Amino acid sequence: MKPYLLQILKELALLGATKNRVEISSLELAKQLETSQQTASRYLLELDKDGMITRELGIKKQLIRITGKGEEALQEEYLQYQQIFELTNKIRFTGKVVSGMGEGRYYTEQSGYADQFKERLGFVAFPGTLNVEIRHIEKNKLRLLKNYNAIQIDEFETDNRTFGGVKCFRATINNADGAIVLPLRSHYSNILEFISPHFLREKLNIKDGDNVKIMIYL
Amino acid sequence: MKPYLLQILKELALLGATKNRVEISSLELAKQLETSQQTASRYLLELDKDGMITRELGIKKQLIRITGKGEEALQEEYLQYQQIFELTNKIRFTGKVVSGMGEGRYYTEQSGYADQFKERLGFVAFPGTLNVEIRHIEKNKLRLLKNYNAIQIDEFETDNRTFGGVKCFRATINNADGAIVLPLRSHYSNILEFISPHFLREKLNIKDGDNVKIMIYL
DNA sequence: ATTACTAGTAAGCGAGTAT
DNA sequence: TATACTCGCTTACTAGTAA
Incomplete structure (x- = not known):
C-alpha cells in the first residue's frame, strides 16, 4: 500500500469512517489534508480501486466507509x-x-537438531514441521522477529553435509505449545515452521488451508 | 512530514533505532523496504536533514539512531x-x-446556568465562552459526540424567557481545564463553546485566529 | 565493500475544465 | 453546487558510476 494512501485512510478513520459512513466532499477532504480538490478526489478513487473504502456518490458529497480490508x-x-x-x-x-515438501521431517529427524531441541527447548520434537503461511501484510512482523534474541540451535556436520544453525522462539499455535524455527541463513519467506512434541494436525484437528493463530514469545 | 519518510522512520524504529544505534547499510535497508540502494540512501539523507535521525558513518555501514524529534x-x-x-x-x-457576538457572556451570567455549572461541573464559570471554530471536516466527530452521555444542564425559566437545556463535556483547551457546552436544540455548528473558571484568552495568551487543541473527555 | 552524485524515467500534483 | 478528466509541471525513483 502506498504510504500516502495509508495516511489518507488513517485520516478517514479518524473521522469515524471505520464505524460509520462519513459524509464528505472531495473539497472538504482536500482542505483537511491541505491539498487540492483534484488530488483528494484521486486519493478516494485510488482507495476505492484498492478496496480500502466504499463510496456512495450522491448528488452532493459522498458517503465513505472504510472496508474490512482497509481496517485490516x-x-x-x-x-x-x-x-x-x-x-x-x-x-x-x-x-x-x-x-x-517433507523437508521438515528430514531436518527434524537429524539427531544434530533433535538433541539440541530437546536440550534447549525441553521437548522432543515430533518429526516434521507444521508450515503456516502468513499473510503478506505480516511480513514486517516476521522481519522484526529476526532481530530479537532467540534460542540458538547451532550448526553441525554429518559425514555427508553441513546443517546450518537456526533460531527458535517458544510459541503456541491455537494454544498448543511448541516453537517456531527460523533458518539463520534464509531468504525472505512467508512461511513459519512450527515444531511441537505433538502431531499437531491430529491434536488440533487442522488440515491444509485452515486458519491458525500463532503466538510467539520473545 | 512526508508520508514515505514517516514509513521509513517507523521501519527504523521497528529495528530498534529508538532505543539504540542500529548498524545498517543503505543496501540492507533497501532490501527491507524493497527499494533500491540509492533510494534508501536518499531516505536516510532526508531524515537526517529533517533532524529525525542521527547518523555515524563508518567505513562500512552506518550507525543510525532516531532523535527525540523523530520519536515525537x-x-x-x-x-x-x-x-x-x-x-x-x-x-x-x-x-x-x-x-x-457576546452571547456567551449573556448566557453564562444567567444564574440558572451558572448555579448548575458550579454544582455539576464543580467550578464557577468565567463569564463568557471561548469560541473555537473546528475545521469543517471534524463535524463528523462532533456528531459522534452528540450520542455520548453528557453532563446535563437543565432548562429553566426567568420572568422574561425560557433558557434551553445544554449538554456539557469536561474538556481541556491547550491543557487548561474547563468544559464544552453543546446546546441541546441547535443546528449543526462548527463552533465549540468552551467554558472555564479562568479568563482563557489571558491565561493561555491566545487571540482570534490562534490554533488551539481541545481534548474532550467522555 | 560502502555512500551518494548525476541524469534520465516514472509517478504524483494541481490548474483548467468537462460533466 | 459536485466529481473527475487532461495535461504541463514537479517530485521521486533507479541505473550508472564516482569516491
Whole structure:
C-alpha cells in the first residue's frame, strides 16, 4: 500500500469512517489534508480501486466507509506502533496451514537438531514441521522477529553435509505449545515452521488451508 | 512530514533505532523496504536533514539512531491509531479561536446556568465562552459526540424567557481545564463553546485566529 | 565493500475544465 | 453546487558510476 494512501485512510478513520459512513466532499477532504480538490478526489478513487473504502456518490458529497480490508491495513500499522512503544513480549500471527515438501521431517529427524531441541527447548520434537503461511501484510512482523534474541540451535556436520544453525522462539499455535524455527541463513519467506512434541494436525484437528493463530514469545 | 519518510522512520524504529544505534547499510535497508540502494540512501539523507535521525558513518555501514524529534513524530502517529482503535475516553479537536457576538457572556451570567455549572461541573464559570471554530471536516466527530452521555444542564425559566437545556463535556483547551457546552436544540455548528473558571484568552495568551487543541473527555 | 552524485524515467500534483 | 478528466509541471525513483 502506498504510504500516502495509508495516511489518507488513517485520516478517514479518524473521522469515524471505520464505524460509520462519513459524509464528505472531495473539497472538504482536500482542505483537511491541505491539498487540492483534484488530488483528494484521486486519493478516494485510488482507495476505492484498492478496496480500502466504499463510496456512495450522491448528488452532493459522498458517503465513505472504510472496508474490512482497509481496517485490516490500519490495524497492521497500529500493531507496528504498539511494537515500537509498548514493551511487548509476544507477537501474534495469523496464517493458514500449508504443506511443505517433507523437508521438515528430514531436518527434524537429524539427531544434530533433535538433541539440541530437546536440550534447549525441553521437548522432543515430533518429526516434521507444521508450515503456516502468513499473510503478506505480516511480513514486517516476521522481519522484526529476526532481530530479537532467540534460542540458538547451532550448526553441525554429518559425514555427508553441513546443517546450518537456526533460531527458535517458544510459541503456541491455537494454544498448543511448541516453537517456531527460523533458518539463520534464509531468504525472505512467508512461511513459519512450527515444531511441537505433538502431531499437531491430529491434536488440533487442522488440515491444509485452515486458519491458525500463532503466538510467539520473545 | 512526508508520508514515505514517516514509513521509513517507523521501519527504523521497528529495528530498534529508538532505543539504540542500529548498524545498517543503505543496501540492507533497501532490501527491507524493497527499494533500491540509492533510494534508501536518499531516505536516510532526508531524515537526517529533517533532524529525525542521527547518523555515524563508518567505513562500512552506518550507525543510525532516531532523535527525540523523530520519536515525537512517531508518538503522534501512534496516538492517532490509538484514537482509531481503542475505546477512547477522549476526542481531540483542533480549531481556531473566533469571537462570538457576546452571547456567551449573556448566557453564562444567567444564574440558572451558572448555579448548575458550579454544582455539576464543580467550578464557577468565567463569564463568557471561548469560541473555537473546528475545521469543517471534524463535524463528523462532533456528531459522534452528540450520542455520548453528557453532563446535563437543565432548562429553566426567568420572568422574561425560557433558557434551553445544554449538554456539557469536561474538556481541556491547550491543557487548561474547563468544559464544552453543546446546546441541546441547535443546528449543526462548527463552533465549540468552551467554558472555564479562568479568563482563557489571558491565561493561555491566545487571540482570534490562534490554533488551539481541545481534548474532550467522555 | 560502502555512500551518494548525476541524469534520465516514472509517478504524483494541481490548474483548467468537462460533466 | 459536485466529481473527475487532461495535461504541463514537479517530485521521486533507479541505473550508472564516482569516491
